[in-house]
Amino acid sequence: MEIKTLLYILLTGVFVNNYVLQKFLGICPFLGVSKKFDQASGMGIAVTFVMLCATAVTWPINEYVLGTDLAYLQTIVFILVIAALVQFVEIVLKRFIPALHKSLGVYLPLITTNCAVLGVAINNITDGYSFLESMFSSLGVGIGFLLAMVLFAGVRSRIENCPSPKAIQGLPITLIAASIVSLAFFGFAGVIDNLLGM
């Protein structure tokens, strides 16, 4: 039952509640860095990684430091913790795993002001998840972000090769394509519920 719940949270995050395509969080990197496949996947992996770290740090802070008395400090504390964490991760990666830093490094500072990371940290708290559930939720959301980025990078590479009217070139055609991809994700609604019998 426990595993089933975790799996449900994970799969819901990936498909049904996809942050980019259904909740409109993290649109900036989704539109900005999805031009090339390798950049898109790099960004997706970096975001997943930071989401996991951020949840691992913010959940205990919320539970043991903020509690109910200081709950009004949540927004300030979370954004500062995430900003500091991103810097910290960057320094650690640079020092110990330079290869990974080289591939993810450029994306890390961008993630500080990514609303998907702050969003998932806050949503985990408002949904009342336990620590393990929060981690799975973050992992699901991160993978969902990665999936959306990678899928959309493919879509965009096709768009680049198509002649389109001048007025819709650039951002408009990208947004319209995103709309269609988002529509496709509607198909997943209910699938997870039936699959796990919940």
Place this chain on the structure above:
Amino acid sequence: MKKQKKLSILLRGLIAENPVLVLVLGTCPTLAQTGSVIAALSMGIAATVVLVCSNVVISALRKIIPDTVRIPCYIVVIAGFVTIVQLLMHAYLPDLYEMMGVYLALIVVNCIILGRAEMFARKNNVIDSALDGLGMGLGFLLALVAMATIREVLGAGSFAGIKIPFLQDYTLPILTMAPGGFLVFGILIAVINKIGPKKGAQKRKEFSCEGCPSAALCGKVSCAENVELTEITKPEIVTNKEEKEGEANGN
């Protein structure tokens, strides 16, 4: 003369440099909060309040904040005002607070606010910064309400919750859902591209890092790519022209 300058600071944000439709900043709340006019209106007002207050404070502290740690300082100021707005709304407008949910807290990471702090408030005096914040905030509000009106009227057949007799029977519910957000935003920008002022070189709207506050930090990965792209596309245009000329000559 001076008054004119101040007026232009205020008006710039409304149309010419509209943060959403021209600078393409703050896309997340634009897409998420425009399913209904009420949500768009409250989001716009909340963001405007935070924008004006944070611009004023950041501009007042611009000589005290050290340059190297300015971004964290701005984030603290902005997060402080967001918390104030959150508490006020929770106390006096609990229904709206519930409706806006996580997006209210996410005003902290709205690029428009950090972007204006970085681009305007840290270089200008308090009054100009307040006017800039107000103009940009109203521009944001205007764009949000315009988008929400299209989505709600066509998608739900109502305006701010009031039912419209005829349209109510022929709704397109998809417009109020996620795909509709992308679609309406895309079409709106396309329309502005088409009818917008063409004098000078109006740049093709790419999603740019120009106004992005983290651009300085990220080394402008995607901007550099955009530059490459435009450089590549330019010769193509030239060759097309040459071809056309060649054809014309041939004819």
